[in-house]
Amino acid sequence: MRIALHQAVLAVAPLMLCTPGSAAPQAGAAPSVRKPTVYPAQLKLVAPDPTRQVAVTAPPTALGVEPDLTAAVRYRVLDPTVAEVTAQGLVRGLRNGATTLEVQGPTGAVRVPVSVSGLRPDRAYQFASDIMPILSRSGCNSGPCHGKAEGQGGFRLSVFAYNPDADFQALTADRRGRRVNLMEPARSLVLLKATGRIPHAGGIRFREKSESYRILSDWIAAGCPQDSAHTAPLQRLSIWPPSRTAASGARHQVVVTAHYADGSTRDVTRWARYGTNNPGVASVDENGVVLLEKQVGEAAVMAQYDGKVAASRFAVPRSTPPVAMAAYPTPQNFIDRAVWQKLQRLRILPSDAAADGRFLRRVFVDTIGVLPTPDEARQFLAECDAERSRKTGDRTPFETRAKWVDKLLDRPEYADLWALKWSDILRVNKEKLGAKGAHAFYSWIRESIAANVPFDQFVRTLVTASGSSEVNGAVNYFRVVDKPEAAASAMSQVLLGVRIECAQCHHHPFEKWSQEDFYGLTAYFARLQQKGISGGAFLASAPSGETVHPKTKQPVAPRPLGEQPVAGEAEDRRTALADWLCSPRNPFLSKMLANRLWAHFMGRGLVEPVDDFRDTNPPSNPELLRGLSQYLVDQKFDVKKLIRTIVTSRAYQLDSVPNATNRTDEQNYSRAYPRRMSAEVLMDSIASATGAPLQLPGLPRGTRAVQIWDSEWYLPWQSYFLAAFGRPARTSPCECERSQEPTIAQVLHLMNAPEIQAQLSSRTGRIRAQAAAGASRDRMIEEIFLAAYSRRPTAREKAAALKTMQAPGADFVDSAEDILWALMNTVEFVFVQ
């Protein structure tokens, strides 16, 4: 698109050259590449809104960024009776005809043909097309103001303008129409309030000299026409530029265009609402001017208008020359290629590969939720050394690492860790399900994971579960989400990664989802019937039963999210739902799962939060997300295969220590992001490091915290520990219910809890066992470091540890305890790095 524009501009002559300015510093470059380009290449100004924003771009600089000149150039309309232009490049038609816009930049000028048509003297503004955008842009219908359910000060608008008819009524008819004064528009309450002429809790929204004021006032004077019948529906929104490489500190004008079903377009740059997904990189003002901040990275700039969304990607690279792909390490698989490409755009280099011990600890905790034992660590480190000594060049021992990954994926602890994760999301909860139900549900989850049942089959079994909750553990899910609405919103969030619950009561404020979408999903569950039986429930689909739309009171047909209803009625509507969900073409399921798995291993989802996919929250690396989800589909939803691919990638195996180029990068995976261990894994890690297994009352001997299948299982000490470290209560389908945030109570507990001290000094624990076996000081220190960190101590660490053990009067066992205590209270222990 940009190339086409460039050529279009080249055709415009003659070219005027000026003194080179700072915006285009390449002295001696060919004149043809020094001209700015103007978007759009032609200005067709058409009534009813004969206005267009232009955007002017300088050619790429030596550093590969394209500066925006929109506010830096001078504009002139050659025939000022046909059109006028502001200093910011907003062109407005004044009478039907043709002229030329001259854009005078520091390095040259370009001319853009302008045509004005369709202007009629009798044309009046209309409600939906002209007035609603003003209400939206001025924030009148936003959530904290008149858009909230009960309105504000008696004036109630639909949140973000999803219901134009009701809003028209509210503005013109409610309160006997005193909000608009047809005789004296200037005395209309809506204008007096919005301009602050009379007190307005929401403050001044626009001035009397503004375009908003003029349009509203003209519309009221014209008798508040609602809408003419022939208005073509809005089909889509586009934003220019679709992507842009920009320098930090720069400003860039975007241009937003609405495309209608009749082929007409309208410039809605002034009327769109804007936002970015990464405020550290970019912010955007109400006129569509993007300000690039200090931080290096990528940000999506979103524009919303009349329920449609368009996004533009802004990349702010480091201000150094571009980096060649040859500077990047050899990719292990497609993941590395996608990550490196993104990093190359930003001129960030990945950190070095993580040291062997650090990798081992990371991959153990992430994949199976346990720390390696000291003996495992010794063996792994030795095998890595052996492989390294065989290699030249890049000597990272990938083969040894991959071999150990395969071993991990076969261990039973794998199922424990992932059953815990899915039990959180699916809410295995004894309080709701009773002990029998919760255990049956958990067992079904764990057995499915242990057998590596393909995820699509797991989903099909879950959403179509029928029969007795004791016999079929999956049935319990419908006892957790026991109403059709709850089932729909949880299913959407958990399996589609779409938070649709907003749309239960109102149109989703940031998205296209409407109440029709919500109730269309709900209808799949409308016929479920539960009968209480001893110890649970019996679930079956009834032959009839409908979901009724709360506004229209009409039955709603089942409808896949974002698609048309499927003809024909299945015996159990959920079968049709499962067919849609598990189809290889389903646009949600594989992306949702790929993103959750990626987030688990990398510390951050490509879409974040992981269950909040929407056009206004685009993935940080769309190519990578596509690659991962396609891999899942190609591998028939084999979860272990995707995990293996992720953890054997070089991206996963990067060190967490930043280099000179990636210190501020927190979303492009140029290094490993440290993550605090989850509550259960941390508790098990303390048991593992101290060699003192947990004693969990009421659970079989040797049970680890990760295996506690019910989040409400009451344990005198462990419940405090797990709650303090953020174990979720499983009352929400959101992964965010599990807290990773540090608190002072956590720190105090790790430091001082008598229970942890008891593990440290356990008679059968690691330290006393080593002492009894006659371990030397050196051996003891190594053992402790391997148990806690999965690596040997550095020279400084070893010296400090030895000093502690050799201090006058130091007790061998006590001082060893002190060393392990100190290690368990460091970031390196509590976090996976």
Next chain:
Amino acid sequence: MFRTCDGVNRRDVVRAGVLGPMGLGLAELFAARDASAKSPGGTVPPAERNCIFIFLAGGPSQYETFDLKPNAAAEIRGEFKPIPSSISGLDVAEHLPKLAKSAHRMSIIRSLTHTNAGHGGGAHYMCTGKHPTPLFKETTTRPNNEHPFPGAVVTRERGARKGIPPFVSLPMLLTYGGPAFLGPEYMPFVIESDPASPGFSVRDLAAAPGVGESRAAARRTLRGVFEEENKAALKKASSRVEALNTFYQKAFDLVTSPAARSAFDIHRESTAVRDSYGRHTFGQSLLMGRRLIEAGCRFVSIDHGGWDNHTTIFQTLKDDLLPQVDSGLTSLLKDLDERGMLDSTMVVVMGEFGRTSRVNKDAGRDHWPQSQSVVITGGGIKRGQVIGSTDASGEYPVERPVSPEELMATIYTALGVDYQQIVYTPLGRPVPIVADASPVQELL
């Protein structure tokens, strides 16, 4: 264990203590009689004011505390007689004799009113000033609020004074006393231990038994060496790493800070003072609250259960609950006043709702959210005021009805917090801290 009638089993870790000896100081006997209502100290800037938030879980009866109806029919007025208090025109229940003499140190809202008669919903509404959404579910989880409790908001606004946590819950977390979506960094420091028990100490504040002070210090030094080795590499690697290190520093401050250690050491109080508050969990929690505020804490929440009196209400209140309130609250107000702390320390006492006018067949009263009496004083709140009134049967406000939103707006205003500011829920929904309410100006 207290169990409210909704069947929610509250995981209380402490039990209300039995009543201790009721010391009645001379000063107390004479102080109150003709003291006039004192105006609040306008000299303490709102941002420096603190709060002790007392929640009487279960729903205390207005008929047996601050809104007696002696002229109503017998099945309404109940068994208790009114006695005059040091606020002219305010009679209180006969089983609050000490508080009656100290009433000039507080104000009463008799017309607090809402419509949620569920324990969870009502408590959520009262503790946060926001009615729960339709998605709200009552669970055993603590905290369980959808909307932030004021202690968390104040913590976010002001942070900690040195060496002492800004927000402490005694003896346990209030069910609706958490930060909700503001995030766990605004969680209170929870004592979870009974300050009335002889061996009371705060969880995890001192080194584990068997680890002496010098060994604990040596451990911390060694940890510092190990952390240093990693820190250079990890500097700025993650904001959470930074946060954890900050929390370690704060925790070290706390365990080594004389202010905190002494504040939590309730055994330093004289026997007479401890006796005056009452040797029960409630009284000693209030005393601990005063100690914490004195040491620099900004917000203390105190949970006191047992007020869901569907049966034998008169006996329970007379023998157990009212004497605890009488000794505890009276001593707290007097103590704060005499130490010059009442001007800077708000005290507010409420439950989730009031109780029904008619005594039921089990000699109890049931839930009634339409009227409730609330005590509020100190920290910029006028004293000696009686706000609002209820009808002859005590069922509905007739003058100056006060909503939970208005009460919360009053609390925030006195504490200098902009309660109209917008905060964002995890779904991105913008909500004000308190919606659509003005403070009760008569109290400010």
